[in-house]
Amino acid sequence: MSEIDDLKKLLHYHNHRYYVLDDPEISDGEYDSLFNKLLTLEQRDPSLITPDSPTQRVGAKTSEKFKKVEHRKRMLSLSNAMNVDELRQFDSRIKKDLNIIDSDLEYIVEPKLDGFSVEAVYENNVFVLGSTRGDGNVGEDITNNLKTVRSIPLSLPNILFTPLEVRGEVVMEKKEFEELNLMRENLGEQLFANPRNSAAGSIRQLDPKITASRKLKAYFYGLGITVNKSFKTQEDILTYINNSGFKITEFKKCRDIEEVIKECKRLENLRNDFMFEIDGTVVKVNDLSKQNALGERSRSPRWAIAYKFTPQEATTRIVNIVLQVGRTGVVTPVAVLEPVNISGVEVRRATLHNIDEILKKDIRIGDTVIIHRAGDVIPKIIKVVLSIRTGDEKQFKMPKNCPVCDSKIVRVEDESAYRCLNIRCPSVIKEKIKHFVSRRAMNIEGLGDKLVEQMVDNKIIKDFSDIYTLTIEKIKTLERSGDKSSANLLNAIKSSKEQDLQRLVYGLGIRHIGETISKSLVNVYKDISLFENANKDDLTKIKDIGNEAADSIISFFSNKQNLEVISQMQKAGVKMCMETTGGEGLLQGKRFAFTGTLSLFSRVLARDTVEDLGGITVSSVSKNLDFLVAGDQPGSKFKIAEKLGIKIINEDKFKELVQL
DNA sequence: TAGCCTCGAGTTCA
């Protein structure tokens, strides 16, 4: 056998290890050197180049449009089940059609990839044709582009039958998609709305070089025409496809429809853990003879159904853009949306962050937009659907004055935010007070957002100190404040006077000073009066305090009004010094993070427990972490911790550790 | 000075 053939075999093998099994045996460098060796040999005698050679993945640009390709067997789509009931209906309908009365029907459940459907045809072992689904009958010839997808084998190890037609989905992994969009953003190019569009756009490129650069993956799930009759089940087919060198997704064989439902729910919960987008599951009757008996409708088979996850993406219209003024005076534009249901909640508003964001995405009032709720909860506007623009949309301009107090708003150099600098701005006052009374600061229960707003509007309070001069008469002038609730509120205010100093310092809302720095500050300056004399040198010696934070502290404590408010609070009996703490704790200096649902502790209790014992709690995992406490259904932190070799403990272990 | 880590700040709905 020639050296060229050996090299090709070797490269195919290592390509498969790398791109299909994700388990390379040799380094990238070694692969490249084998590849270059083959390239040299082929260049010496180009007549030896075969179409399945690894050097032929990226072909020449096709100038004309894609050629049409007729599918020998129609590529169908799937009917949808929008909920669990529709899955059960599907099951009973099939059983009726098959005359199955008192027995169960076996199904295969696979994740449904949100990508681009393709077919790859192999003749005598060699990849000869790649096509899109098109309308199901006729697709487009994308052979050259599919060849660039490294997880698709160019030749197969052994022939079971020929031709072999495999069907699957080309996807772009989420990470890849984000990187691509980031790059396009830097180049000022139009962004892709989601990984599916991105995969579709990449596969329909006339220049295979572009497709090759997109790092697409392909997963296969079925066959086209099948001359071979040895397959009995869908499971056989998946196993065969996989053994022939294709990537397949995980799948599960289910005894009955209830197990199918369980599996669908499981995958739905895990959807964010997949590297690629999945928008549902595909449920197929496992037995091929039963599939045949059921047959197909005009556009979809009767033996399969797609179970759709509750969507995390939706289209809606921007009714208006309004402005919010936060506690730091930042003026934030917020889109008011036509209410739309995404993953079970009605979304009406979405932040637009700042004017740069609006201009970058070219968002206008009246635009139709795609909004998204990923693993998190916060809706995000992904992009404007430009194709439905009527021309009646209104561009949004930042006003010159604060929408609340009408004073001039300014944009600090190099910042995208506009700020209202009026310290008497009612909105700023309200937000500052809400922050002061919030759970993590002074924790005054019963003083919620609505009440604070009323109090400021009615001029009952104008700064923190006024909270401590409230009387039952004043509170009762407000809506929905009776004897009982007013008394409760006064009690809560009274007990807040004893809060730790660090909570007070945090509650003051000094720029750049959050919970952590408040704590470090309080450890050094144990009495509020000492803060006034703090100098920059001393401050910057404290961990995490640099130039900006130090300046911010000094400027806060040299402001007369601030000092006046503090002194008023002191007169009202608010504790202004730190209690001496009793020595070293059990967990002194140990860093903890939590993930998943805890059952023995609430998050707050777990946090307080650690901190009472001198430990530190953090919200993200890094190599400095000492313990990750994992509850039920841990999130991404779990994987990161595993990778970094962080000690992961369960709740029971944690309980032992804190000796409760 | 670059790159990593952490902290702060803003954010939606039930």
Place this chain on the structure above:
DNA sequence: CTCGAGGCTA
């Protein structure tokens, strides 16, 4: 949760 930026470290 996520982003941006301040601060720390090599």
